[in-house]
Amino acid sequence: MAKELVDPSDDIRAYGADYVHFCMRLRKLTGIDLSSYKSRQMHRRLQNYRNRHGYPDFYTFSVAVQKDEQKLKALLDFITINVSEFFRNPEQWKILRESILPPIVAYRNGQPVRIWSAGSSAGQEAYSLAISVLEAGGLPKVLGTDIDEASIEKARAGVYSSEEVKGLSTFHLSRYFKPHPEGYRVREILRRAVSFERGNLLTDEYPRDLDLAVCRNVLIYFTDQGKQRVLRGLAASLRRGGILFTGATEPVFNPASYGLNQIHPFFYQRS
Ligand SMILES: C[S@@+](CC[C@H](N)C(=O)[O-])C[C@H]1O[C@@H](n2cnc3c(N)ncnc32)[C@H](O)[C@@H]1O
Known part of the structure; x- marks a missing residue:
């Protein structure tokens, strides 16, 4: 070997x-x-x-x-380092919205679309995913996991300052958030669609049978070996035809070695 x-x-x-x-x-x-x-x-x-x-x-x-x-x-x-944003790198979310989600929603045909935000920080990514699925006409079921307990608590509370909601359009803000003394709070429709758990990507078990695994701005901190271990796990967490969505600076080198096939920049399909 x-x-x-x-x-x-x-x-x-x-x-x-x-x-x-x-x-x-x-x-x-x-x-x-x-x-x-x-x-x-x-x-x-x-x-x-x-x-x-x-x-x-x-x-x-x-x-x-x-x-x-x-x-x-x-x-x-x-x-x-739990910096995050709603719809971080909007050009990638455009690809998600226009090319990735429509076939997934059609495949699930009214059943929940199963998504994992791996390294979800304070929840912005997981809630952005739920919004995107709702707008594609699907039923989102998003799990966010992170190693940092404080981030998980904040994600569960779903309360964000005016500064933190900057990446959201006024339409998204009024539709999916309500005013809160500290800024804004996610509405029930998002709360029902998203759950959070503490989890270590380097040691804990991964979910299975996912339509979409999202791991962005996390792999950059790992050694090559750590990265390979996580990528193997992410690929195995997908159903056949499921998609991996990585960060804007994190292309997967040699996706075929994980059983993945690149279909757009930073989107890989399990073959
Ligand atoms: C820069 S944030 C990225 C947040 C979000 N994915 C995004 O792109 O906006 C990186 C997150 O990875 C989490 N993280 C670091 N090591 C981890 C590990 N071993 N397992 C799970 N999460 C981890 C950190 O706690 C942090 O919240």
Whole structure:
């Protein structure tokens, strides 16, 4: 069997014994395994964060987060980089709306369209998917999963500030959201269509028989090995003919090796 090439800069041991200790401690405390994330980038970010908070090395930093739940939570928020938007990269959503969803809705023929937003952050992507299916005349059943508990809580609440709803048209805003003291809240029609669960893409089981798996702006943080593992899982989560939708900077190289066939930029069909 061909040996998988591993980038040496992805080996956490390249960054010192204190960093290895920190990664092991974090895995024990949270289940997040930093050795599957791009190490150079992650180490640089964490080192800046650690310096800003005044810890001289990763040993003392580990002790501090282990002792203080608030510090651990703040660190997790920082690690998981949960920036998101409604209809992020609109040109991709246009392809989804015009070319991808109509045949899926026809295939389901009145039955729920099964969609997974993998790495759903605070829910903007999952709700955008539900809106898109409703407008294509289908019945959405969207599951959003994310490793970050705080993001899942926010997604379930479905409350967004005026700044956060910027990507929505006034039509979408008035039809699918209602005013709320903090901005806007998703209406019942979306709430019924979308659910959220905590899940780690690198360790947990994946859903099955999906029409559409959406994994955007998540794979970029993983090592090549981590990425391959997740792509294999995403492909297997689709029914035959199901579609994988990736981020605007995340083409799948060699889709055939996952049993996928590219049908539009960033859209791949299970063959
Ligand atoms: C930049 S956001 C992308 C959100 C959304 N998909 C989008 O494109 O707007 C990346 C998300 O991936 C989540 N994430 C990172 N590692 C993960 C893992 N191992 N399993 C599940 N989610 C993960 C983060 O918590 C974060 O919410």
